[in-house]
Amino acid sequence: MHSQKYPRTYHFPFSPGTTSDDRIAKDISGLLQKKIVITEKLDGENSCLNQYGVFARSHAAPTQNPWANYLWEKWHLLKNDLGDIEIFGESLYAIHSIEYRYLESYFYVFAIRVEQTWLSWEEVIFYANMFDFPTVPLLYEGIVQETQTLKTLILDLVTQPSQLSNEKWGFSPREGIVARNSSAFENTHFSNQVFKWVRKNHVKTNEHWTKNWQRAKLYYEYHP
Numbered sequence: 001m002h003s004q005k006y007p008r009t010y011h012f013p014f015s016p017g018t019t020s021d022d023r024i025a026k027d028i029s030g031l032l033q034k035k036i037v038i039t040e041k042l043d044g045e046n047s048c049l050n051q052y053g054v055f056a057r058s059h060a061a062p063t064q065n066p067w068a069n070y071l072w073e074k075w076h077l078l079k080n081d082l083g084d085i086e087i088f089g090e091s092l093y094a095i096h097s098i099e100y101r102y103l104e105s106y107f108y109v110f111a112i113r114v115e116q117t118w119l120s121w122e123e124v125i126f127y128a129n130m131f132d133f134p135t136v137p138l139l140y141e142g143i144v145q146e147t148q149t150l151k152t153l154i155l156d157l158v159t160q161p162s163q164l165s166n167e168k169w170g171f172s173p174r175e176g177i178v179a180r181n182s183s184a185f186e187n188t189h190f191s192n193q194v195f196k197w198v199r200k201n202h203v204k205t206n207e208h209w210t211k212n213w214q215r216a217k218l219y220y221e222y223h224p
Helices: 067-084 120-129 147-157 187-192 207-212
Strands: 035-041 045-050 054-055 085-091 108-115 139-143 174-183 193-199
Touching: 035 147, 045 067, 054 067, 067 085, 067 108, 067 120, 085 139, 108 120, 139 147, 147 174
Parallel strands: none
Antiparallel strands: 035 139, 035 174, 045 054, 045 085, 085 108, 174 193
């Protein structure tokens, strides 16, 4: 069994949520003067569905986490159609640091890899729809010419509430954003094609959390 985990995403130099273990980008020019997409970074568990099973962040072995059981059910329906397709998404079944008040699904796709190629955002949407998954909220799509313009855009986006919340059900904070080249690119180029901004003091799950985790509610459970 072989499953290659999602590469480490470098932080923007102005991202406040870095820890000693994180990598900070020195050069973000790979996003300039080409079409990019900026999506919301959701506060869940980075998960992958591929022909070998359901994996959490490490990919050392298929996940046995109880909050991933719903993904295994989905995987059994999809496994014969996946082939070389690897679906990466944010699993929100368990509440982490942010409780989202307008969840329509527990799994939001943010990337798809086929062998050593990360598919374009357009293809991500296509395959997500084909496998009946939503994609993470899209916040911006376009071309940015200069670093300062990109920084200003991102700092504006991160002050806004999550798109998985609203005034009626209650706003949730936005954990951060992910910016990527809209086109397809090879796995070896990942580190200069995808970057993230994460809020300060975003709490990470620990052993205590795993024993006391709670299931997130879908939007209609707040107001049936």
